[in-house]
Amino acid sequence: MSSCGNPSTDQDALMPRRLRFNKGKDCIKCKANPGKIVIRHAVYCKECFIPLVMLKFRRSLEPSVNASAGTSKRPKLKASGSLVLGFSGGLGSSILLDMVHKTYFVNESSANGEARGGTNHPRSASVWTSCAVCYVEVCSAFPETRDRTNEIIKALAPYPKFDFIPLRLEYAFDDSWWRSITTTDQDRSQLTIELGKDGLYTEALRHGPSCDLSPVDALRTYLASLPTQTAISSAIRILVRLLLLYTARSHRASHLLLGTSLTTLSISLISCISQGGGHSIREEFQEEWYYGIPATTENADAIRVVRPLRDVTMKECSMFAWWNSIHVVGRDGQIRATAGIPGLTKDFIVGLEKDYPSTVSTIARTCAKLEPKNASPGLCILCQRPIQEGLDDWKTRISIRSYSDAKLGPDLVYLPTPVPPNSSDVTMSDQCPSISKQLCYSCRTTLTSRGSRAAKPTQPRVIHSTQQPLSAPLPMWVSASCAQLRTEDRQLMVLGNGEVWVGKRQDDATQRNEIAEFLLDT
């Protein structure tokens, strides 16, 4: 019996637990063999279970493979680019790797050693031109954890056809990595931000001997500046996701596959909604990423992020891995699992799956039906997911904030760094605008909202050349997006005498109109 209320006052609060299985102990599919596993009250034998999981995998993946659906009922599978597989060493990605390898990259031979169906059979044609396995090492974010890249390389030894791309979480702050994967000649000066404060005004990180941050220091400073444990978990998740996406883009991939199981998908969905990400719930389910810019008819070739195990529960994954002797490296999940909303959601969903296994599937199926009411005006520059329209108006209506407390004010309100009068080394272009309007609700809340029980965040460890505390650096893709904003939006500068100058760039037509009466006809 499980409680869904107060049993001492309400007898109906105890919900009777359903029987684990209610149609006998034999396999419900072949009806011959004794059952070996119970999946959502249904019993399967080992021989029926493994093809069932493979079927669920292919049923989730294959409708997304071809760029367009076409008219054929059974189109030949052919992707428009290569395949990148996100590999964490965990359970889901380990079995995903094995399934992709066996299904699309190894043509299993028949007993006499010849390929089944002959060499011209469609099965022999590669769906993807190549496959790269991408692993993001996160040990720099957690000093107590060890680097497991070598273990991952060993785990990938049985799959020689796959290329291995090792990444590190700090690459998100590494200018050389960013240059290697982007071709545009953008302003790459790294931006910083004072997190936890309204407005989220950015400042350019001036390069110099005292503030030339290494990528690891930049990563740690960024994470240390975040106001809550939930924000740290969320930030790491976003960094890993964007590192994978940009890497997939640099490899001209058409698909990025992730080993998210039904259970972990349900955890992500509930966690995403709990953190204010309801507007992008569809992207949490299945995403098409247009290189960080909104989708148009001209950029039809997107990277499809597919989760082929989204119909397979964690229990099924475990049994599949056990019966197929798939080695799972595992990871130090306990460090992240206990942190903030994602950890609490995980505990809740895993407990729910034990007592009421069908409800986990219900979460995913219900979320799959949700979609936002209005089209999005753009993408968030941090997580690169759609921004909700009218966010400022809505936030103004629901928020009541007062900074009358003199002690609280400086902690919550942005105060620009004063510039010495007649300073020649600081120009308008060094000052960057607020990024608040370019963030989705979830990212904005994550960066600014402190929990009522949270301690005041520690000061960032890196110090400006002027010995004032420096705010947190931002990932490279945010800096790249802000480079464009700097030329379009307002620029803020505060002089040493307290004067605040706001500059706004006008386009040529507006400028011409303003001075039209002073122009001489030629």
Next chain:
Amino acid sequence: MSTLHRLKVEFSGGLELLFGNQRVHTLSLPAVIPVDEARPSEPRSTDVTYLIHYLRTHLLTDRPELFVEGDTIRPGILVLINDTDWELEGEGAYELKNGDEIVFISTLHGG
């Protein structure tokens, strides 16, 4: 003198880290639960619930909250009894037999 059940217990999916980083253990348990251990009321045959209690008190080296919850295992840990889901065998009430193989697999180690 009571008879002993010889059991093979295996941990996988990261659980072995809680048991001295040893995946396979061979145990000898009494066929009848000692009266003063686990269930003090009356003697009864050794079952999986007693095995979990035994593992917690004798073999677990680190963080019991990651293995047990109350007198059963924590959600997210899959138990196989002779390669069969323990839900088909009666879960904790399954009476152990000589030569049984019990596997504990953690499913909580990432995606």
